[in-house]
Amino acid sequence: IEQAKKDGKQVVIVDQDGEVVAAEGADAAVPAKPGEGVWANYDFVPGNRILFAEDFSQDRVGDFPKRLEFVKGNWEIVEWEGQRLLRNTGPRYAAVKIVLPRELPESFTIELDAHFTHGNHRMIVATTAPEPGKYWNSLEGNFFQIGVAHGTGVTTRAKGGVESTNRSPEVETGLVPIRIMVDGRYAKVYVRERRVANIPNAEFRRSAEIYIENIYSGSAENPLYLGPIRIAEGGRNLYDKLAEDGRVATQGILFAVNSSKIRPESTPTLEEIGTMLQEHEDLRIRIEGHTDASGDDASNQTLSEERAGVVRRFLIDTYGIDESRLESQGFGESSPVDTNDTPEGQQNNRRVELIKL
The missing domain is CATH 2.60.120.560 (Exo-inulinase; domain 1)
Structure with a gap:
């Protein structure tokens, strides 16, 4: 780290969840928000x-x-x-x-x-x-x-x-x-x-x-x-799935551990949702937050509500979507789509879903 500083390079320190905790050197202000800074052209979307x-x-x-x-x-x-x-x-x-x-x-x-x-x-x-x-x-x-x-x-x-x-x-x-x-x-x-x-x-x-x-x-x-x-x-794009089934789950919106702070890796998925809403002006959706069954029931419920609300607010503020077109609701661990007895099932249950209204 010290050598990098001497060489005039930017030093970015992250925690184990990938959250930026410190930055020094050239362009030291490293945005940790979706769509900003080094994440602006990031286009990886995890399978669903x-x-x-x-x-x-x-x-x-x-x-x-x-x-x-x-x-x-x-x-x-x-x-x-x-x-x-x-x-x-x-x-x-x-x-x-x-x-x-x-x-x-x-x-x-x-x-x-x-x-x-x-x-x-x-x-x-x-x-x-x-x-x-x-x-x-x-x-x-x-x-x-x-x-x-x-x-x-x-x-x-x-x-x-x-x-x-x-x-x-x-x-x-x-x-x-x-x-x-x-x-x-x-x-x-x-x-x-x-x-x-x-x-x-x-x-x-x-x-x-x-x-x-x-x-x-x-x-x-x-x-x-x-x-x-x-x-x-992987899967089809979100709009095709939403139009056909009326709902779609995504693994592409990520949050800091036990937090409603959206991680910057979520950029491509949020951009896909924001663009979809801009291109289909008659589309109304409910954003649902879901957790797995680990942890306290009440805490999971609160966290899912906060996460769904934060995604809704991000789409309104970033893409100019009218508030009347977006609802948000948290379900905690009450609506699993898979078992909570395996790591794969737990991750499938930790999701954000979009529901066509």
Whole structure:
């Protein structure tokens, strides 16, 4: 941090939820509001149905995570700054798999946190696994890469195949979110708010597995860390779904933990809703807030009401939507759409819904 300050670079300090808590250096005022500053051109929208979610909070430190499938290498759960992470200390070709409930659809998103302690570290994230006994270099088509000097983005082993990667020094400086969005052959990859890959003609083989492999190396002195992992189905745009079904749920509006403060990653979804309302002037909607069943019932009810109200006010103030066209209501944990007994179900229940009036 001190060296970055000396070099005249901007230093942004965030908490574990991604909230900006301090900024120094050039352009020090870093907006943490949707649609402002570095988030103005951010266009990642998470899938609307969670297929897999794991934050390792139920795993014991020192164990291999219960919900991942071991392939090769040294993997263990560690405690780091108040949260549990998956650490890999090598060797090269160390790998794990995530087994999904069904094959990946045409549109999907993958979110995970990563921190690599050496500039040459690289991991690949593939939508299909190699044959038993083989490694990443036998994969066909495109797959994703996370790296520092070697870059993060979309790559391939095929001669003449399309690829797009960019150096990602952020991955070496600390734990950062990696976000992947695929729609058919179109793929975008982000490191924090920065888009590092944008490919319209990639070739991804779909399967019911996600394969993660360390393709460089690792050691106790230079480990690799992975944080919470979330994989979700994509879907149609919000207006089409709303027009057909009369309601649509979104995972794209995010809030600070136990707060109604909207996180800046919500920018693309809020923009889609605001533009939809501007283009369809006869459309009236109710914004509903929902929580999972963890925590106190009364607190969940209050929080859901506050969050729905904040979204309503944001759309009115930012997009000039007439107040009479928007209602808001909170339901707390009273209207689940999934079980509260699994991480995926809990995340599906934590949602904002739009209801056509």
